[in-house]
Amino acid sequence: MDDALRYVIEDLSAPLLHGAAASLQLIVCSVPFGLMLGFAVAVGWVYGNRAVSALCKAYVLLVKGTPLLILLFVIYFCLPSLGLTLSPFAASVTGFIMCNGAYNSEYIRGAILSVRSGQLIAARSLGMGRFQAIVSIVLPQAARRALPGCSNEVIYLIKYSSLAYILSFIELTGAGKMAATRSFRFTLVFSVVGLVYLTMVTLASLFFMWLEKKLAIPGFETTRD
Amino acid sequence: MGDTILRVQGLSKRFDSEEVLRGVSFEVKKGDAKVFIGPSGTGKSTLLRCLNRLVEPDSGQVWLGDDEITHASDIDGVRRRMGMVFQNFYLFDHLTALGNVEIGLVKVLKMPRHDARGFAMSELARVGMDRFADKYPAELSGGQAQRVSIARSLAMNPEIMLFDEPTSALDPELTGEVLEVMKRLASGGMTMLVVSHEMEFVYSVASEVLFMEGGVIVERGTPGQIREDDASDTGAPKQFQRTRAFLRRLDG
Numbered sequence: 001m002d003d004a005l006r007y008v009i010e011d012l013s014a015p016l017l018h019g020a021a022a023s024l025q026l027i028v029c030s031v032p033f034g035l036m037l038g039f040a041v042a043v044g045w046v047y048g049n050r051a052v053s054a055l056c057k058a059y060v061l062l063v064k065g066t067p068l069l070i071l072l073f074v075i076y077f078c079l080p081s082l083g084l085t086l087s088p089f090a091a092s093v094t095g096f097i098m099c100n101g102a103y104n105s106e107y108i109r110g111a112i113l114s115v116r117s118g119q120l121i122a123a124r125s126l127g128m129g130r131f132q133a134i135v136s137i138v139l140p141q142a143a144r145r146a147l148p149g150c151s152n153e154v155i156y157l158i159k160y161s162s163l164a165y166i167l168s169f170i171e172l173t174g175a176g177k178m179a180a181t182r183s184f185r186f187t188l189v190f191s192v193v194g195l196v197y198l199t200m201v202t203l204a205s206l207f208f209m210w211l212e213k214k215l216a217i218p219g220f221e222t223t224r225d
Numbered sequence: 226m227g228d229t230i231l232r233v234q235g236l237s238k239r240f241d242s243e244e245v246l247r248g249v250s251f252e253v254k255k256g257d258a259k260v261f262i263g264p265s266g267t268g269k270s271t272l273l274r275c276l277n278r279l280v281e282p283d284s285g286q287v288w289l290g291d292d293e294i295t296h297a298s299d300i301d302g303v304r305r306r307m308g309m310v311f312q313n314f315y316l317f318d319h320l321t322a323l324g325n326v327e328i329g330l331v332k333v334l335k336m337p338r339h340d341a342r343g344f345a346m347s348e349l350a351r352v353g354m355d356r357f358a359d360k361y362p363a364e365l366s367g368g369q370a371q372r373v374s375i376a377r378s379l380a381m382n383p384e385i386m387l388f389d390e391p392t393s394a395l396d397p398e399l400t401g402e403v404l405e406v407m408k409r410l411a412s413g414g415m416t417m418l419v420v421s422h423e424m425e426f427v428y429s430v431a432s433e434v435l436f437m438e439g440g441v442i443v444e445r446g447t448p449g450q451i452r453e454d455d456a457s458d459t460g461a462p463k464q465f466q467r468t469r470a471f472l473r474r475l476d477g
């Protein structure tokens with residue numbers, strides 16, 4: 001036991017910290033853009049003209065219907081033949097944003113549709129333009145209703161960020177794999193790696209619980225007709 | 226045409242096979258309070274919504290001041306000049322009472338937020354809702370919510386206010402406070418167009434009552450004329466038969 005503890009502290013902690021930092025980098029770069037993409041696709045689906053709406057639907061269908069790993073392979077291995085070469089990091093982040101954005105858009109779209117129709121009518125009759133009314137009135141309400149779903153997507157993202165290791169970007173899982181291969185302490189190493197993910201997910205969950213509370217509006221969740 | 230605020234000429238609208246408005250014409254002068262009454266489904270709401278083009282009319286024309294607005298390209302600019310109050314208030318659910326009044330000032334009139342806040346507060350005070358500035362719509366009674374929605378429209382400084390049955394979603398004991406606000410507006414000279422069946426209120430503020438049925442204005446007159454017609458017993462054919470028949474049904 002002493003030996004295991006010493007191994008974790010002296011040999012494992014440094015590479016895993018590096019790996020965790022790399023994972024965080026992936027996550028932090030993906031989440032805001034995934035969110036923006038989610039809003040854009042949801043708004044395009046609901047309010048766009050026929051072509052835009054169809055494009056958004058096709059996009060969501062495509063991403064939902066493809067394993068993320070395949071999406072990553074396409075981005076990393078096939079795009080270069082079209083003259084677009086991405087680093088493992090950039091390819092991973094692109095794939096994560098595409099995936100995260102598609103799923104976010106589903107929650108956001110549902111939330112937009114749950115906003116009471118009178119809200120847009122009232123906004124327009126005040127003289128707000130359509131875009132302005134959507135941005136100022138519909139989306140702030142939709143965002144609150146979509147938050148639980150979208151925060152779940154962030155939590156999935158924390159976990160599926162490990163797929164970047166398959167594109168040879170060394171993040172937490174990759175760092176663990178390399179350390180384990182060197183020391184042959186697979187059980188120990190992957191237990192620690194699992195614990196680090198668990199910690200990240202727990203922190204994220206706590207953050208989103210706090211955010212939900214902070215954004216809560218008295219009576220808002222129940223005002224539906 | 227000087228003091229004419231709104232002129233409506235031959236307004237028509239059909240939904241699918243249903244002809245909801247069949248050539249509605251009238252004129253509203255500055256300071257008028259015109260009240261529309263009539264059975265359910267006659268097109269009163271559709272008429273108001275055609276005026277600010279929340280619903281696009283099929284034919285007919287509307288002038289706001291000197292501007293013909295049925296074909297105006299800047300519809301947002303037109304709507305700014307007409308306040309609209311709905312039966313179900315339609316307060317913005319994610320904003321406080323103050324936020325509801327403020328947002329039009331900031332987003333539409335581009336007023337600096339600080340000025341907008343003070344101005345919105347004074348508009349809330351006008352409808353007696355300044356004490357509830359920080360409350361969200363779900364925390365307000367129907368009457369309070371409707372007063373906030375009136376303040377939200379008034380804050381835009383409209384040339385005319387359109388009220389579509391502003392008290393018919395309210396419990397009877399809450400209608401008074403809303404009607405009181407509207408009476409004060411009318412006596413303050415606000416030009417308004419109201420759909421309402423609160424006859425006591427209608428008789429006290431209306432410069433003209435217009436009875437609609439089947440998508441047209443069937444009879445119209447001042448409250449005085451309608452009452453006189455009711456009281457007179459000369460045997461002469463009555464002028465407001467259908468209005469009075471409707472009002473009797475309303476009472477019964």
Ligand SMILES: Nc1ncnc2c1ncn2[C@@H]1O[C@H](COP(=O)(O)OP(=O)(O)OP(=O)(O)O)[C@@H](O)[C@H]1O
Binds near residue numbers: 245267269271
């Ligand atoms: N957007 C719409 N699409 C289709 N039909 C509509 C639409 N809006 C209104 N109608 C129809 O038009 C007719 C007139 O409706 P409107 O709401 O204008 O009547 P109203 O006089 O305001 O009635 P109420 O007193 O019940 O409010 C109704 O038969 C209604 O079903």
Ligand SMILES: [Mg+2]
Binds near residue numbers: 269270271390
């Ligand atoms: Mg109506």
